[in-house]
Amino acid sequence: MDTSYCAQDILRCDLCDSELQSHCELCHINLCRACVGDHLSDSSKKHRVVPYSERRSTLNYPKCPHHDDKCCELYCEICDSTVCSTCISSGKHKGHNLVDVRQKLSSKKEDLEKDLKELEENIYPKYTEIATDIHKDEADFEEYYGKQITAVITQGEEWHKEVENIVNKEKSSIEEMKTKHLTAINKEKDSITQTVSHLQKNILELKNILKSNDFSLAFEYKSRNAEFRRLPPKLKISLPSFCPRMTSTEQLRQQFGSLSALFISEEDRGWIMRKPEGSLSPPVKPLLSQPQLLASIDTGYPLQKNQYSVTCLSDELIWTSGEDRILKLYNLQGSLLKLFQTGQGSDPEDITITRNGDLVFTDPNQTTVNIVKNDRLWEMIRVDQWKIWGICKTYLGELLVTMDRANESKVVRFSGSTKIQSIQFDEGNALYLPGTAKYISENRNFDICVTENIHSRVVVVNQAGKLRFRYTGHRSVFPMNRTFDPIGITTDSQSHILVADCKNCCIHILNQDGKFLRFINNCYLTRPWGICVNTSDKLFVADGKTIKKILYI
Template identity: 25%
Template sequence: MSEPSDEQAAMQHYLVCGTEDCQKNGQFYCNACHQPLCEQCRDKHQKSPNTKNHEIVLYRHRKHQLPVELCQYHPTRNKELFCRECSIPICSKCSTMKEHKGHDIDDLEEIYADKYAVWQGEFSKIQKYFLPTTNSLKSDIEEDVTEIKKIMESIRTSMKAEAKTLKNLVDEVTSESIENIHTMEKSLLKMLKSQETTYDDYIAYLWKMSDEFQEYLSITNKKLLFTKTLRIQPIPETTKPVPPVFTVGRFSKNDISELLGKVNVPNTKPEKRKIQPMVAESAHMKSTEKQLEQSKEKSDMKPTLSLSSSVTKVREYRVPGVDYVYHVSADKSGRLWASDIIGNLVQTDLQGNLLQKIQTSGGYGYHTATQDGDLIYTDRNKEVIYRIRQDRKITELKKTGDWRPISIHSSRINGDILVGMYKDEEAKVTRYSKSGKEIQNIQRDNQGQELYRYPYYITENINGDICTSDFHKHSVVVVNKSGEHRFSYIGQQSGLFSYGICTDVLGHILVCDSYSKSVHLLDQDGGFLSVILSSQQGIKEPRGVCVDEENNLYVGQYCTNTLRVYKYLR
């Protein structure tokens, strides 16, 4: 069977059947021949005497072909077998040597395929169970943080209110005591005033008596001889006042604490957070993802999404308020945000009616819809990231300092914000939390080489890979969640002038190529699958791509504000 030419590969729109001269969709795969098959060729394959015993599965469940490794002892042969006793891969000729005589020899490709399936199953568990469950637990913690803050604020408010009440009572009691002191003082002063009057009267009496004595003592007065001696009245007795005594209150800080109450942590054992178990995990542990899918198919269950054999245009409409469509973001409300490079950013409904318009400094992939239904966009000239809430209120989320933000993406996995930025001759990708806290910077690979030059567009794949479209490097640069370089896609024989980029629910990467004026479809590991859109579908200058929650593919173009919508999954 001859391989398709470069021209044929560049124009194909789906995975082509591997049978010679067959150009139909290769949705099946022969694990023995290691080639894709269409439905008709699969039937022929199963009926042919030479191939009727071959294992044929859906393409996505294919056995990955054993990587070629030459035998060091027999350089013309590949290592295709595995010696169980020696635990080493060997070639067929090695298996006949005395060193391996009588040993259990297995097919290395079968072992590789089984191992690959197990690892793929483990990876699937991470994506489908561990990551969502852990993110759910993290969300619970965030809710607990909010609840704890609310409770503590309530306790602080109660303590302040109780202290204010006690202070008011202290003021009230003090006022009553002071008033009582005033009354006591008034009574004592009145008593002393009365005593003072008594002594004033007695002094007046003494002066009067003194005058009389003086008169009797006069020499010329003979009356003294015949008058009875005058008697002086005794001094009136009075009493000294008894002043009140202030007894100092006996209280301590602990007494006040008792009065005000205390904050105590209940002696209760903390309740463990509930971790949802994996559904049918025991069965999953005993079978690979392929076996599980095959059992579903045998039960006539509804199949999962897969690539369609053709691309169908659903609709198209003009986007008002922009000169052309360089970037598209679809939000949960079924509405769209679209922009051109000169700073016009508009929101429309699915009929193309203008809902709102924002003016910014322009650029390429500079806006993204969040899981909460907000929109986040960058202003590279102001070096600021903004958030537009559903109530249309615009708030400043983050200043990026000397770095100019040019592309942005809100993670569907955890809500993190990925931002492509540049400064002078440098470029990087920064990860922020939803609140704008800086988490990670990605700039160089393991050899210290610059990963980026000008990341026009950025997105995230279902496995956490960060995918950037770097026009100046003419490539798609993909790193894993930790920032380690995984691969770079540089296009087919004509190279790549990359623009808009997005991913879908199957992990495909879709990227616009301005050189071939088409949209390329890649698998999760950067393998070229097809040219999914080209001039045959009416695409002339693709710039922006986006896949919404209904798996519709939106394509914006240069020199027109018409947005086209396609179906390519079924």
């Protein structure tokens, strides 16, 4: 018997309950010496039997969901899935970017560690603080309600016995309000307690995954940090108060006193602010004095039709959309790799890529946000009575969408298909003006940047929706004496804000505080519309019937 198991229960074979010696890392079962031979006799699988004490030294590759006898040693970044050798030979992943699953596991574990760190250091302490505050509020309102009841009783004792029924009625009203208040507090307390419990379980689960070499656990894990990051609403309560009055007995009921109503509402606590990893000190990249046109990709749009939007699937692949209602995927050599017809009545306005690499587009005509997944079109978000315009993915994987109607306009944040924030007013003042398309981008400091074309301005707010600044152009150095015409907008690793100025055939570059830095106006731009920046800070511009790739930094 292994001395490492002394004073412990004997570990048993999963097949016959005898003392184990070995472990099959393909089947994830423990085996005794007698059962090893029978297990290896199954030639349909390539079993990997190792001494039990060495089981952790061999990596457990995920089983292929499509081929039972295969393990996945590669990861397809286009399909966001692990693949085996049979999957690759089938041709399904031809031309896709394949990486070693161990390489992907490393990034997966980095994400898990980030989630764990945020849960332990930021989210969980905040929830425990809220729970403590609720307990304190509970004790305070007990004392408060006691004082209110005492006031009513004192007032009643000074009156004649014939007002006792009024006293009892008022006491009953207070007790009913107290019960409602207590019910609301208990509901909030129970909700917080339950969430704290979920957080504890999630933290424990993440720790177990990080300790384990079982790849399948890491890939099966679905992060709930976005759900926990959204703090619960805080109860906002207007407490009732009894106000006694001296009066005659003829007006007992009316003059006995009044009890203000109990009013319970919710006050938004907002989010636990968090910046993307590495955003505090990115490598400094100065702007070039003369931006360079690196490539011009002809996207084949027909006469009288132009493209509107461009977004990067990777540093080597770009999606475009335009007036022909066809979504197109190109590589940087100008080869069309894939196209998707959105259908009659659908009019894609703006596009972005989800964290999983799926294409998402807005459709103002249908008032929807749609997602292309597995070569099929799915409705993701529908907002009746609002026209949806611009869309972008945030650094935390959420979606920001601009929308307006006749007399109002707003930005809405979605986690999946769930609305979690609406940005429309700042201290009662409208942030955005209605009318025409609005494009949107999130900066590295979580600022939300929106172009308002018809109003010739860019509006920038912080993550909580507070106005930071408005940019209305840099007229003194416009290449042409025309009105500022902002349409597409994007940001880069330096927190620069880049704005496509269609009529003036240029790109404005601002710093994160709205200070104008320079124009890009020497790269043969004729109609710059949608713009995006890849991870290496190369700028892509949807310009008429071409996509221009520009080096500016």
